Amino acid sequence: MRPLTEEESKAVFEKLANYIGKNLIHLIDRKDEPYCFRLQKDRVYYVSESSMRLSISVGRTNLISLGTCFGKFSKSGKFKLHITALDYIAQYAKxxxxxxxxxxxxxxxxxxxxxxxxxxxxxxxxxxxxxxxxxxxxxxxxxxxxxxxxxxxxxxxxxxxxxxxxxxxxxxxxxxxxxx
CATH class of the missing domain: 2.30.130.10 (PUA domain)
Structure with a gap:
């Protein structure tokens, strides 16, 4: 898993902002522990930083999934939200x-x-x-x-x-x- 590039982050945040608006900040700055977005292959995952640190011990080829899949990037570079992100989007929906x-x-x-x-x-x-x-x-x-x-x-x-x-x-x- 790797952090999102600037272009990838922009695409993800624009898509999420279309649904939750300014509440997007609540996804990143949580009170319980910090969360972040990570990319594995073409899928974007929303994962706690503590779980992400633990996943370092697993090889990249062996890691299938970690956290909640928010969506994936198409071959043309567009981001598509998956239904697996519904629980988070529903909480903060505008x-x-x-x-x-x-x-x-x-x-x-x-x-x-x-x-x-x-x-x-x-x-x-x-x-x-x-x-x-x-x-x-x-x-x-x-x-x-x-x-x-x-x-x-x-x-x-x-x-x-x-x-x-x-x-x-x-x-x-x-x-x-x-x-x-």
Whole structure:
């Protein structure tokens, strides 16, 4: 595992800032112990510094994973968040969408969120902003990007897309072999 380069750090932090905004500082400066981002092959891991120090004793070729996988870099250099980062993103999310029970299964199968399935939406959510999708009982289901702002989404018909799907917890079953 190695530290991220400046370009890699910029790509990761820009993507995370789209979802959690200024709360990004809470990921790095934690009260319990310091955490950092490390790169292993093309995947970015969020790991405590104490665990990272312990991992030095394991050979690079033998180390498969350490900490929480936040995402991976594509061959073109773009960073894509994985669903494994949902627990951290949901804690610090700036904008949230709650979907009704009849909209949970379509979202968990990888479909976009339509207006008919939206239960609540954070006020003043701008267009093309990263949001965390919750069930009505406040269980994080995934994340996506808003198709319309809060004000514009009120005027839409029930079949219009409000949130574009990015990742959902159903990926643990659908894409099990590629997540880790």
């Amino acid at each position: 904008y949230k969408v709650w979907i009704k029970p009849n909209g949970e299964m379509p979202f968990l199968y990888g479909n976009h969120v339509v207006k008919a399935h939206v239960g609540r939406l954070t006020e003043d959510t701008p267009e093309h902003q990263g949001v965390v999708v919750f069930s009505m009982s406040d269980i994080p289901l995934g994340f996506g990007v808003t198709a319309r702002s809060t004000i514009d989404s009120r005027k839409l018909d029930p079949t219009a897309i409000v949130v574009f799907h990015q990742a959902d917890v159903g990926e643990y079953l659908r894409d099990e072999e590629t997540l880790f």
